Amino acid sequence: NAGVTQTPKFQVLKTGQSMTLQCAQDMNHEYMSWYRQDPGMGLRLIHYSVGAGITDQGEVPNGYNVSRSTTEDFPLRLLSAAPSQTSVYFCASRARGGSYNEQFFGPGTRLTVL
Amino acid sequence: QKEVEQDPGPLSVPEGAIVSLNCTYSNSAFQYFMWYRQYSRKGPELLMYTYSSGNKEDGRFTAQVDKSSKYISLFIRDSQPSDSATYLCAMSAYNNYGQNFVFGPGTRLSVLP
Numbered sequence: 043n044a045g046v047t048q049t050p051k052f053q054v055l056k057t058g059q060s061m062t063l064q065c066a067q068d069m070n071h072e073y074m075s076w077y078r079q080d081p082g083m084g085l086r087l088i089h090y091s092v093g094a095g096i097t098d099q100g101e102v103p104n105g106y107n108v109s110r111s112t113t114e115d116f117p118l119r120l121l122s123a124a125p126s127q128t129s130v131y132f133c134a135s136r137a138r139g140g141s142y143n144e145q146f147f148g149p150g151t152r153l154t155v156l
Numbered sequence: 157q158k159e160v161e162q163d164p165g166p167l168s169v170p171e172g173a174i175v176s177l178n179c180t181y182s183n184s185a186f187q188y189f190m191w192y193r194q195y196s197r198k199g200p201e202l203l204m205y206t207y208s209s210g211n212k213e214d215g216r217f218t219a220q221v222d223k224s225s226k227y228i229s230l231f232i233r234d235s236q237p238s239d240s241a242t243y244l245c246a247m248s249a250y251n252n253y254g255q256n257f258v259f260g261p262g263t264r265l266s267v268l269p
Binding site for chain 1: 160162164188197198199200201202205207244246248257258259260261262
């Protein structure tokens with residue numbers, strides 16, 4: 043199992059450019075999430091999905107778009123990049139149902155917006 | 157007031173020391189309490205989780221939860237340089253779509269040989 047994979051590892055954008063951060067998991071997890079991590083702020087939820095075709099907003103959704111056409115993939119789109127979106131982005135997945143289910147994180151994408 | 161508070165450190169200790177990491181929280185609905193370890197430029201990985209109040213031990217690591225005080229702790233015994241990392245506390249409560257996770261900002265720990 044590769045677990046949760048993310049591409050690219052690093053990206054530099056100019057203000058106004060758009061891009062897609064890729065996330066894939068091979069554990070057949072129904073739940074997938076996108077977080078951003080900023081110094082002193084902890085991980086903040088951007089968008090999440092509870093299954094293919096179902097997505098919802100998290101704490102900081104503005105400027106980001108998601109879709110979930112398959113169980114495996116959950117891409118995050120930046121529509122018009124802004125310097126405030128400079129951050130480290132983590133994708134996570136976990137199984138659905140029951141009591142506690144461990145959330146697995148990808149290695150992250152470091153994004154700089156100039 | 158933030159939902160989860162955690163001292164960001166940095167915390168430096170000599171090898172072999174006992175390390176105490178702590179978080180406080182405000183939402184009494186939290187049921188699961190987790191500690192993640194994050195090495196530099198890596199994703200967080202789960203160390204331990206606890207349901208409700210009490211203690212849980214796993215090797216050199218002990219997690220404690222005091223729901224009455226809304227306070228959780230992670231103790232690391234016989235700390236090693238390989239324990240140098242950022243430690244994130246996290247908590248979860250159920251919503252309509254399952255668990256909602258809230259993370260602390262993390263405490264950066266350095267264990268000096």
